[in-house]
Amino acid sequence: MINKLLLPDMAAKNARMEPLEFFDEVCEKYGQAEAAGGGCVDRYYCIAGLAVRLRFAGEALLPYITPALAHLATGPVGEPALTVCLWDSDSTNIVMQPPPWQADDYREGGEIRGFVDERIHTIVQIGVNALSVLDRERNLGIYWVKTAKQIPYYESGAPLRAIFHLWMSQRGIQLIHAGAVGLPSGGVLLVGKGGSGKSTTALACLNSELFYASDDYCLLAHHPTPTVFSIYSTGKKNADDVGRLPFMVSHISNPDRLGTEKAVYLLSESFPDKLLPSFPIRAILIPRISGGRETALKPASPAAGLAALAPSTIFQLPGDRKKGFQTMGQLVRQVPCYQLNLGTDTGQIPEVILDLLYTNQNSCRSKGH
């Protein structure tokens, strides 16, 4: 272990490296990794209606990346809209070149100063220790980690967020920090910072006629009406709180690691028929743990909805935060917001949401929509 990021001679060598040059060098490394691993392993997904290919150099990363996306898996596609190449150094024995930047080049959201321009976006997720690079022109992303074993559970629960967010936002699709549950005819977003009750609400709905799209991250599009797209089919819950949803206890995928991790549910395995890839957004709910027994809705202002949704989204993600904020501002102007006071009787949660959706549906029918 050394205490500096880059030796001075290396820094001088790379002082003038352009973002595209860096991308191409990393791309070449991926090629070496793929060859070393005996070829690539392809997986295809349909995310927000767009074909995405994940191209793995070997199989080491598959169990860390693919389970969360399993509900969106498709067959091979000739010309995917986005390709992401994934590799790790440990299993392929291909060492990544040293980073051509300095310690003070790490910026908010993991962006690397000097390695972000209109075409290339370079991000290092500290903690995950993953490099994500996107070439917008070629619709090509690269994801690298030194070793698969270092990927934490929360990254496996919502993998490739940075690349998906940056690429989708070009297409008017915003990755948001929100849960989403509903019916094919329409559903609700669950917004608020961590610990507000998004996961409890979303997971509680698996025990009802409601469908699940997200408990943490999903995609928002405005065409033609506000629509949510599922991206990850995982669910997470604080380990000390799993007893609130007894029907979920047997579905915890990491029961042996609850001392250090949240409980993780792989819903494409345990509730495959309860996952919905998209639905129109009818309302925004701001969950709040009330402490009482009953669950109830109370109208909230659009500004309250925006304050619950936007900061926790934009501060977690790289890229154009102003544009993201405006996109979410547009959403709260279009659908009503409510505070969802969560009671201890979790069975009431889906009932209250269903009541709202049926009322909304009837109201739309009577208006001839």
Place this chain on the structure above:
Amino acid sequence: MASERFTINSPKVVHEIIDGEVVIVHLVKGHYYSLVKTGAEIWSGIERGISRKQILEEMVSRYDGEPAEIEKAVNNMIEQLQEEELIVVAQTDESDSTTAAAGAIEANANPEKLSFEPPKLDKYTDMEDLLLLDPIHEVDETGWPNVKPAAV
């Protein structure tokens, strides 16, 4: 000082005015804020580029209260917004009262003046941790960060 104008501290600060409420985000500090009622109206005046004096005149015409009290409250709010680096003093001194009036938050629907309530800036700092840059001390032999994951 009365003719002083301010602008939103863009691009560091973004905001949305919706139904007479304002949500403001300082993208660099990681803080966010909300303003309602008189606070939202003062913000709207700043956004429209009207002067401190014009903001005050609008408030006095809309609200029932001692002008001196209203003036003090408006000045306090402007000072607070400056301290939080949400607004900065405008460099130009031009006025366009027609354009400026066009975007005002509608508060005159009721011909009777409302009682003046001092504006309040609600500040939230619960997101700033997401923006704190941890110094990168631990790197591996190739120079890549080797920081242990934090629980999320």
